[in-house]
Amino acid sequence: MDSLISVKEAQERILQYFQVPPAETVPLEHSLALVLAEDITAPFDLPSFNNSSMDGFALHSEDVQSASPEQPVILKIVQDIPAGTFPVTPIHRGEAARIMTGAPVPPGADCVVPVEHTDAYPFSQTALPGEVRIFAPAHPGQYVRRKGQDLQAGEPIIRSGTQITPQDIGLLASVGKTEVRVFPRPRVVLFSSGNEIVPPGQPLEPGKIYDSNLPMLTALLKAHGALAIPLGVLRDDPEEILQSLEQGIEHHPA
Structure with a gap:
């Protein structure tokens, strides 16, 4: 029995006969299950801008502190912000912007009220209405995904030596990576x-x-x-x- 060795020692004896092959660059879609040969950091903040996590209305939270179904707050709608656009006109007190999920929150607005808490539910395909009734209060930051909330520029994303998973591929794609350095x-x-x-x-x-x-x-x-x-x-x-x-x-x- 004294001649037996541990599994770890057996692995070490076997691995000493092998050398790690040089790293190579492969397209991201071909990297599944390969071992990453580089540290990857975020090239920019993710999200790269404050955006809405709900369909609803971007506004000043102070305007709707007293809102209720019995006494709704009426706000003037001054903008329509679909996803893929970037608003530059600020929202002032007493105003609101109709906003879609993923769309940038306009300057001035500090929250989003879901459309379910308004008289605009569901969103229609008609022209933008002139005003909206808000049936619930909101707090600053409500339903707003802040810039850099998921990743901040320069933050490590995946370390060298990581075996790449489907989730890793999705994460790398979200920061614009199209290829990675990996070991064969x-x-x-x-x-x-x-x-x-x-x-x-x-x-x-x-x-x-x-x-x-x-x-x-x-x-x-x-x-x-x-x-x-x-x-x-x-x-x-x-x-x-x-x-x-x-x-x-x-x-x-x-």
């Missing part, structure tokens, strides 16, 4: 061995069993970002195994 996929040659083993799909003769290890290990390698190179089922013959490994390495060099 490790190439792993593998096989099953045993005179009693046959591949699934072949006739199962007496004394034989189907190979489950090779399909499982191949799937595990792919799931963890490796390029699996299965050699099939080999007999319990050291020479055949060595020859097959050498051929696999020769045909699929690192």
Whole structure:
């Protein structure tokens, strides 16, 4: 029993024969499950501007502190702000701007009242009304996603050494990344061995069993970002195994 070594030591002995391949640049859409070879920081604030998280009306919160269904506050509508536009005209006291989800909050406004709390629900496709009745009070910052709320310029997004997930790809796309520096996929040659083993799909003769290890290990390698190179089922013959490994390495060099 003294000759046994730990799993960690076995891993260290194996890994000492390998070198990390040079990093390469790949399109973002091809980076899934690869290992990032660079630290990535936010190039700008995210969101890059204050924007509404609801369809509703941007206004001064002080104007609607007393608003209720019984005594609504009536405000003049002076702007219509759909998503994709950028307002520059400020909102003054007593005024409101109709605003869509994701649209920039205009200067002067400090909150958004959801359309459900107004007499404009639901939003219609008709011309912009002249006024709106507000049925509920609001507080500063209500339903406003602040500039830099998610990420601030220069803030680390993902560290080198991270295995890239679908969520990481979405995050990187949100800051405009189209390609990333990554380490190439490790190439792993593998096989099953045993005179009693046959591949699934072949006739199962007496004394034989189907190979489950090779399909499982191949799937595990792919799931963890490796390029699996299965050699099939080999007999319990050291020479055949060595020859097959050498051929696999020769045909699929690192």
